Amino acid sequence: MRVMAQMGMVMNLDKCIGCHTCSVTCKQAWTNRAGTEYVWFNNVETRPGQGYPRRYEDQDKWRGGWVLNKRGKLVLKAGGRVKKLFGIFASPVQPELKDYYEPWTYDYKTLVDAPLGDDFPVARPKSLITGEDTKITWSANWDDDLGGSAEYGHLDPIVEKVRRESEDKIKFAYEQTFMFYLPRICEHCLNPSCMASCPSGAIYKRVEDGIVLVDQDKCRGWRQCITGCPYKKIYFNHKTGKAEKCTFCYPRVEVGLPTVCSETCVGRLRYLGLFLYDADAVTAAAAVTDPQELYDAQMDVLLDPNDPAVRAEARAQGIPEDWIDAARRSPVYALAKVYKVALPLHPEYRTMPMVWYVPPLSPVVDLLRDQGHDGEDVGNLFGAIDALRIPVEYLAELFTAGDADRVTTVLKKLAAMRSYMRGITMGNDPDDSIPEAVGMDGQTMYEMYRLMAIAKYEERYVIPKAHVEQAHDLEEMGCSLDFEGGPGMQDSSPFGEASGRPVPVAVETFNALRDRQTSDEAPGETTLRGRVNLLNWDGTGAPPGLFPEKAFVPEKQAAPAPPPAPAPSSRPGEQP
């Protein structure tokens, strides 16, 4: 047994309202750059829908993930090492920009600069790739809220599959439509096929927390990872020629902060925490024959952090005590393995994904309510789940490789929790027959309710900090003294300041956060180091700090700290 720690995420799909806040904040934080215009590390898909990039789940076409060969061995679906090297000059099945979408902006300048005339000026859409006028035909969430599903709905690979099996039962007639939202990030798999596909060995999994990252220095742009990832969550930065992917916001996670997508989620549907798993068992678990047993195999790989033997082994392997403690309090472990309500996305890809989903009960409840039934009654709900084969089969294709019974079990647990807690809230005695009907006891069900419905911040996010003594080294893997101000820092290398190694971002984040948390002053005073926050600047005059100081001025240091934002009335003349 080789115990390793893995940061994981659970998303409770019942709570997702499809607001795209996670996508937008993630984009602002990570992919708001040239070369990544089309890239969404986090995207939210309406299901049924084609997803982003279009039809990425159609592995017959895109050939992502792993398959078993004739001898039952795990091999990359796109081919082995030799085949990959022979295909390296033109990656055979790489999605093109049109499979994602052509990013665009608008010619806003015309709106203000157009000469006086009879016609109103319009802001034409301009391609961010060519700079020319463009026709907007698709985007990352073009079929949001089933927009265009009457026309495109049949293109959803899962709809295709379920229809084949259930003879056209999924109808896109408006009144019969079901839908839900699926936010997706990188799965930070235990058995990542992107990593296995990388000829350069630039993609790696961090031993400490299992986050999968691309070494930007080692990536040579061979593009095989894009084919390899069945979730199509590795993107090609067309300006730098390097692969990029979701980073699990490692600079935040290392200092105990949730990822940006989790932090800004208005539905508070994301959970972050640790899994302990047996690294030696992963390959065998990913190679079980029946795809529907992959879920169980994945469960067996996850270790119980309350088991003293597991804890002792974890300690022996150098996992810090506070990390073991965090694993015991982990909400993701609770949802995935204790309550067994969180399911992995597409286990049949055999990558052992570590971002889990609580399947949505809402379509069922909505349907009952719309038909005039009591959507909270356990009998109604159980009956409806059984009757609503179509959504269940659809969910099963997403989360259990088609095992509808497993999805039904989870949905019944959610339905039971709903009814059980409604009874308690109405002042009735707890009806313990309800939890028993789904194989739980009242106490466990109540705890599950606490975690899923009350969902306090500190219960949703149990993120052990990277150890201070190790923080310098965690990312960029640089010399611990070689950061700004550190003893190992050299002002510039022979080839200028920009050459050589970057300042470890983890060190910067760590120091900034510590400054913020231990400072008596308003934020911005210390972290901005005397610079001005341009967001608060009204554009007139030059507030102190807009330009760097030429020399050290002692009076300024002694003066009381100025307010964080320059007052609107401040004018250049008023500056001392």
Place this chain on the structure above:
Amino acid sequence: MLASSLAMLEAEPGSAVVISALDIVLWGVLPYVMVVVLVGGLLWRYKYDQFGWTTRSSQLYESRLLRIASPLFHFGLLAVIAGHFFGLVIPMAWTQAVGMSQEFYHFNALVVGGIAGVGTLGGILLLIYRRRTTGPVFMATTRNDKTMYVVLTAAIVFGLWTTLASVFEGEHGHNYRETVAPWFRSLFVFQPDLGAMAAAPFSFHLHTLVGMALFVIWPFTRLVHAFTAPFHYLFRPYIVYRSRDRDRDGNRAGAAAARSSGTAARRGWSAVGTRDRDTRNR
């Protein structure tokens, strides 16, 4: 050296015998300057511009033409490189010793080399056409790329010229294995056989010069990706772990128990060819 080159010159009636100062610069000095720039440039770039060391693939923009042109060019080029190896490195005496006649050698060289050369040239012409006509690809083309394309195409064209010329000249064609090849091999022992190279026809001189120019700009263009051709992919484990505290086998420091139980450095879980920065720095 002089004697051997003179001996060779006797076999080449009508060619210049005199070694001029220009010959010394071109065939005695320039090759070493080229190597210094190539090696120095590669080392410099490897140390200071890992981030820029990439294929800069444009497949995201356009795939239909690339799918044909790029493999055509690259595989053609691999064949061309193999041909250069045979022609330049392996002495004529060796092939004759194994019973390969001059005619047979040349026939092979012309057919295989011709096909490879035409494929490479066709590939690069198609790639240049694609680059010029596909809007996004042309937008992503830097001045550096354009310079590189000119030199690379010139090297291929002049190389093909030497090959085709010998096709048309037939029996009377120039035997580069008696001029260019001995000069090439003599460079490695620091005894440049200037006379041999000086005796080669102009087309070979031109091809060699452009080839050296290509190697000089090589480290500073996107061509560098060739030097990190990922052969170690064939041997590395699929799953790559990296850690802050790691010994050479990829074990975590303090994981003595795992090591003693013999489970740590199994295939698939051990270190890979890409070394971490931490191991470089410590």
